[in-house]
Amino acid sequence: MSNILKEKYKMNNGIMIPKVGLGTYKLTSEQECIDVIKEAINIGYQLIDTAKIYENHKTIAKALKECNYKREDLFITSKIWNSDHKYEDTKKAIDLILEELNLDYIDLLLIHWPTEYRLECYKALEEAVDDGKVKSIGVSNFQKHHLDELxxxxxxxxxxxQIELHPALRNKEVVDACKKxxxxxxxxxxxxxxKCFEIKEIQDIAKKYNKTEAQVCLRWAYELGYIIIPKSSKLKRILENIQIEDFSLTKEDLLLIEGIEEFRDGPDPDNFNF
Incomplete structure (x- = not known):
């Protein structure tokens, strides 16, 4: 197992979470998803990130069934989709996620986007912790004002x-709120x-270290203390995504990244309420 896959952070509830995991967004082809999950666990990945809207819970469950692992060695994250944020809907969604993943508990469950019913949803998540259905709860795509309210x-x-965060969206206000x-x-x-492959500053840093642009982005986030969950359907990339321990970014590299004009590649959390 790569050393980076053994590294963990302690969350504010005392539970440990791996620093690096496997994202599964758009892994909807059943056999491809099963193969990726099995290969990742075989390599040493412990954190698997999914969501109801990814429509791959049942496939992930099949993959896990075929793997030789101890439940306590895996960290499974899922998310409650926007249409299930009313209190009773969230409670039903939690039970369905457990059923689809074929798990007795979920390690981490997040509100996927900050909809108008986010506080109702969070109350149901808190009760799921009380009931032992979920170990830890959190949010995704919350802006500072959403965090303040929560x-x-x-x-x-x-x-x-869990937020959109990369060299072209440093998201300082939200990061600072999380630290607070x-x-x-x-x-x-x-x-x-x-899009990292098209940005000159990232291209230059990648060339400097004989790394890929993707590895530069992952190293940037890793060095800043962010959990990273890169997704890939290819074994070569799954391996590349953890091969970021043999170089470090200098102050000059970080300043170069700071100079990249920021843009949001995904939806705006303040205007994504469906």
Whole structure:
């Protein structure tokens, strides 16, 4: 197992989470998804990130059934989709996720986007922790004002905020809010969904270290203390995504990245309420 796959952060509830995991967005082809999950676990990945909207819970369950692993050695994250954010709908969604994944508990469950019913959803998540269905709860795509509101209303503190975060969206305001509340930051879209290969500053840094542009982005997020969950359907890439330990970014590299004009590649969390 790569050393990087053994590294973990302690969340604010005392539970440990791997620093690097496998994203499964768009892994909907059944055999491809099964092969990827099995290969990743065989390599040493422990964190698997999925979501209801990815429509691959049942396939992931099949893959896990074919793997030789101890449940306590895996960390499974899923998310409640926007249409299930009313209190009763969330409770039903949690039970369905457990059923689809064929698990007794979920390690981490997130609100996928901050819809108008986000506080209702979070209340149901808190009760799922009480019931032992979920070990840890958090949020995804929450802006600073969403976090401020949640912290004034929650009983159980969120452990994670999973946000779009990459060299072209440093998201300082949200990152600072997470630090203030002792919430870990998890990066999605770390490689800018492939657009990293088109950005000159990242190209130059990659050439300097004989690394890929994707590896530069992952190293950037890793060095800044963000959890990373790169997705790939290819074994070569799954391996490449953890081969970021043999170089470090200099102050000059980081300044170069800071100079990249920021843009959001995914939806705007303040205007994504469906």
């Amino acid at each position: 912290m004034q209303n929650c009983r159980i503190k969120p452990v994670i905020n 509340y002792n919430i870990l930051v998890e990066s999605w879209g770390t490689m800018i969904r492939g």
